[in-house]
Amino acid sequence: xxxxxxxxxxxxxxxxxxxxxxxxxxxxxxxxxxxxxxxxxxxxxxxxxxxxxxxxxxxxxxxxxxxxxxxxxxxxxxxxxxxxxxxxxxxxxxxxxxxxxxxxxxxxxxxxxxxxxxxxxxxxxxxxxxxxxxxxxxxxxxxxxxxxxxxxxxxxxxxxxxxxxxxxxxxxxxxxxxxxxxxxxxxxxxxxxxxxxxxxxxxxxxxxxxxxxxxxxxxxxxxxxxxxxxxxxxxxxxxxxxxxxxxxxxxxxxxxxxxxxxxxxxxxxxxxxxxxxxxxxxxxxxxxxxxxxxxxxxxxxxxxxxxxxxxxxxxxxxxxxxxxxxxxxxxxxxxxxxxxxxxxxxxxxxxxxxxxxxxxxxxxxxxxxxxxxxxxxxxxxxxxxxxxxxxxxxxxxxxxxxxxxxxxxxxxxxxxxxxxxxxxxxxxxxxxxxxxxxxxxxxxxxxxxxxxxxxxxxxxxxxxxxxxxxxxxxxxxxxxxxxxxxxxxxxxxxxxxxxxxxxxxxxxxxxxxxxxxxxxxxxxxxxxxxxxxxxxxxxxxxxxxxxxxxxxxxxxxxxxxxxxxxxxxxxxxxxxxxxxxxxxxxxxxxxxxxxxxxxxxxxxxxxxxxxxxxxxxxxxxxxxxxxxxxxxxxxxxxxxxxxxxxxxxxxxxxxxxxxxxxxxxx
Numbered sequence: 001x002x003x004x005x006x007x008x009x010x011x012x013x014x015x016x017x018x019x020x021x022x023x024x025x026x027x028x029x030x031x032x033x034x035x036x037x038x039x040x041x042x043x044x045x046x047x048x049x050x051x052x053x054x055x056x057x058x059x060x061x062x063x064x065x066x067x068x069x070x071x072x073x074x075x076x077x078x079x080x081x082x083x084x085x086x087x088x089x090x091x092x093x094x095x096x097x098x099x100x101x102x103x104x105x106x107x108x109x110x111x112x113x114x115x116x117x118x119x120x121x122x123x124x125x126x127x128x129x130x131x132x133x134x135x136x137x138x139x140x141x142x143x144x145x146x147x148x149x150x151x152x153x154x155x156x157x158x159x160x161x162x163x164x165x166x167x168x169x170x171x172x173x174x175x176x177x178x179x180x181x182x183x184x185x186x187x188x189x190x191x192x193x194x195x196x197x198x199x200x201x202x203x204x205x206x207x208x209x210x211x212x213x214x215x216x217x218x219x220x221x222x223x224x225x226x227x228x229x230x231x232x233x234x235x236x237x238x239x240x241x242x243x244x245x246x247x248x249x250x251x252x253x254x255x256x257x258x259x260x261x262x263x264x265x266x267x268x269x270x271x272x273x274x275x276x277x278x279x280x281x282x283x284x285x286x287x288x289x290x291x292x293x294x295x296x297x298x299x300x301x302x303x304x305x306x307x308x309x310x311x312x313x314x315x316x317x318x319x320x321x322x323x324x325x326x327x328x329x330x331x332x333x334x335x336x337x338x339x340x341x342x343x344x345x346x347x348x349x350x351x352x353x354x355x356x357x358x359x360x361x362x363x364x365x366x367x368x369x370x371x372x373x374x375x376x377x378x379x380x381x382x383x384x385x386x387x388x389x390x391x392x393x394x395x396x397x398x399x400x401x402x403x404x405x406x407x408x409x410x411x412x413x414x415x416x417x418x419x420x421x422x423x424x425x426x427x428x429x430x431x432x433x434x435x436x437x438x439x440x441x442x443x444x445x446x447x448x449x450x451x452x453x454x455x456x457x458x459x460x461x462x463x464x465x466x467x468x469x470x471x472x473x474x475x476x477x478x479x480x481x482x483x484x485x486x487x488x489x490x491x492x493x494x495x496x497x498x499x500x501x502x503x504x505x506x507x508x509x510x511x512x513x514x515x516x517x518x519x520x521x522x523x524x525x526x527x528x529x530x531x532x533x534x535x536x537x538x539x540x541x542x543x544x545x546x547x548x549x550x551x552x553x554x555x556x557x558x559x560x561x562x563x564x565x566x567x568x569x570x571x572x573x574x575x576x577x578x579x580x581x582x583x584x585x586x587x588x589x590x591x592x593x594x595x596x597x598x599x600x601x602x603x604x605x606x607x608x609x610x611x612x613x614x615x616x617x618x619x620x621x622x623x624x625x626x627x628x629x630x631x632x633x634x635x636x637x638x639x640x641x642x643x644x645x646x647x648x649x650x651x652x653x654x655x656x657x658x659x660x661x662x663x664x665x666x
Contacts, residue, residue: 004073004127006135013134017104021163022174024106027099028057028154029179029191034092035061035152041192042175044167051164055106057154063116064152066125066142073100073127073137093248104131106163107156114152115145122148167194173234176200180207180230181247181269206231206311210303217274217292227300228269229307240300241269242284242293244276251275251285259301261308263315270300316353323352328371330378348378425622431461432612432619439534439573439608454531455513462515462527464615465569469515469527481556482514482528486549523563528553532572538605539576546570547594547603554599566601571608579605 006013019027025042032040037059047053064072103110112127123142165171172193180200183189184207191198201207208229214222224245238255247269255268274292278284284293323329331345352374365373435457462469513529530546532538550568553559575583582593583605591610594603 001141002139004070004137004139006073006137010135013101016098016101017131017134019102019105021106021166022171024102025055025057025166025171026175026178027102029175030093031099031154032057032059032061032152033182033189035059035063037061037151038188039190039192042194044194052159052166053157054159055156055166057156058151059153060149060151063114063150064112064127065116065118066123066139067118069127069139073139093250101134103154103156104129104134105160107160108132108158109156111155111157112152113155115148115150117150122146122150124148172196172198173203173236176203177230177232177236177239177267178249180204180267181228181241181243181249181271184228185247200230203233204230205233208307210307212299212303215272215296215299217295223272223274223292223296225270225272225296225300227303228271229304230267230269231311232265232267234265236265236267238265239267240297241267242275243269243271245271245273247271248276250279253285253297259304259308261311264308264311266308268300268304270296272296316349319353320349323374326367328367328374330371330374348374351377425619428463428619429616432616435464435608436612458513458529458531462513464611465527465529466567467618468519468525469517479514481553481558523565525565526567528566528568530568530570532570534573534608536572537574537576538570538572538579540578540582542570543579543582543593543603543605546605550594550601550603551596551599554596554601564600566599568601568603570603570605571611573608575605575607 029040029042039060041056041058043056043058044052045054045056100110100112108131110129113124114127115122115124117123122145124145125140125142127137127139129137175191175193176198177200179191179198183191183198183200206229210227210229212225212227215225216222226245228247238259238261240253240255241249242251242253243249249269255266259268274296275284278290278292283290289297320329324333330348337345438457458464513531515527517525519525528550530542530549532542536542546568550566554564554566579593583591585592588595591604591606592602593605594601596602
């Protein structure tokens with residue numbers, strides 16, 4: 001028994017032994033293929049609990065000759081492979097001798113049982129190491145073996161925790177992706193994982209090769225480059241493999257957002273022997289990418305982008321054919337189509353395919369709803385082609401800029417604001433209808449108290465009073481001042497019993513609907529709303545109380561020196577005659593009953609009918625811009641919101657078409 005010492009720092013060896021488990025297995029498999037084995041197997045030995053007891057990686061290569069053990073095992077960073085690009089006609093993967101240390105990422109005990117031929121005889125011996133002595137390996141003496149076959153078996157035992165996931169489906173799929181290009185280049189090779197042969201084609205949708213010819217790099221040099229794109233059936237990280245010309249993966253890069261391919265899981269294999277040269281000199285992957293790598297990647301990525309543009313168009317064509325089979329395509333299937341209709345169809349296909357691709361709710365709709373949508377879209381294109389020019393420009397611009405994700409396009413065009421604004425308008429119009437029912441229904445308004453229901457309902461609907469407060473929040477300072485001066489409002493009809501506060505004192509909570517915004521740095525706008533029960537009329541007493549309350553709050557010492565604009569509103573279903581006259585004075589805006597220029601205070605008295613009508617008028621103005629009809633059925637409303645930018649003249653559907661859209665007509 002002898003020892004081999006590896007000259008390297010302990011922390012460096014430990015970093016190698018901390019590899020990701022599947023990557024560690026891949027390194028051991030590469031060692032087998034580099035040893036010219038035609039077959040490599042990854043075998044899992046299980047214990048009685050069906051957990052991994054040991055892992056074996058077995059190859060039929062030429063083994064590790066005992067006289068050469070020091071050069072094979074002792075020279076970290078100077079592997080025997082470094083000076084050999086090919087062995088037996090096949091490309092080699094490793095070069096630094098680091099791969100064997102990654103075995104320790106799987107278990108703390110590793111043994112290499114190897115058999116080799118020398119001078120017509122066959123010998124066997126073993127090499128063993130532990131994580132506790134990573135820089136020292138025990139080597140047994142060689143023993144002649146009759147009828148032995150060359151090869152190496154790596155046995156990993158004392159398995160680390162949480163490695164049973166290696167028995168699941170994902171790891172062999174990762175191995176398939178990693179070795180895809182190499183196994184394609186050398187189809188006679190076999191890799192078995194847990195008894196099943198790894199066949200990359202089993203999880204591939206498509207494998208496409210592209211010859212990029214000679215690519216110019218630095219110093220006027222040109223090098224042959226090819227790219228293989230593999231589309232996977234399974235979810236996968238988008239990886240760009242930097243390979244030699246035979247597909248041996250030397251380094252990996254994340255494709256990230258550089259290659260946009262919605263709906264595709266893919267790997268790209270960029271192949272050139274220049275990568276092998278750079279890898280040999282440790283220049284292939286650095287903090288600052290080598291200019292030759294940058295040049296090759298640019299050309300290669302352009303080809304991959306072109307590939308997915310073509311694939312996207314192919315997919316769109318298949319979608320259109322499916323629509324025809326479902327009989328929802330709005331154009332008849334004719335042998336000859338005149339040029340005008342041909343253009344119409346092309347425009348329709350572009351728009352419709354993007355609608356179904358980026359609006360999942362559309363794809364899930366029933367056939368009648370989708371057919372109705374397509375008929376409306378086709379009619380708009382036919383009767384007013386200029387109306388769709390904007391969306392055509394946007395969609396074509398999307399393809400030109402290679403931005404295949406319509407969501408990205410919407411962020412850069414008016415379409416996004418139209419869609420989102422239409423939704424806001426629709427929700428607000430529906431809210432107004434519901435609020436009217438609560439306030440004016442005879443049964444409801446008898447039980448509706450100013451704080452108990454209305455306050456909670458209106459807490460997040462401050463846009464009702466002023467759009468500037470749509471996103472406003474509460475302010476603790478304001479709330480404390482409102483509580484301090486609440487007695488100015490007199491006895492409130494719905495006053496609850498005082499509640500115990502954490503400090504032992506008594507108090508009340510959420511006495512007023514109040515909002516605060518900061519339109520400019522250091523300046524504040526405050527909205528305070530006194531909600532009266534619907535049956536309580538606003539009279540002179542209420543107005544006097546609110547005005548006194550407003551002056552007391554605005555004059556509080558906590559607001560001294562702070563630029564602020566104060567808006568106080570008293571609201572109920574009705575105003576008495578005095579309040580009506582005071583809210584309709586010459587020289588003042590309607591509903592304004594008090595204006596203090598010194599404190600920048602205005603007090604308003606309004607009926608709920610006024611508030612709701614004003615809000616509805618504002619929404620109807622926006623409604624005209626968005627062509628959203630609140631009284632239409634939801635399907636038609638959805639279409640108008642979605643297509644308004646390029647279909648402005650939608651006709652009102654007749655009763656039958658409305659029923660058909662809702663699925664009521666058989």
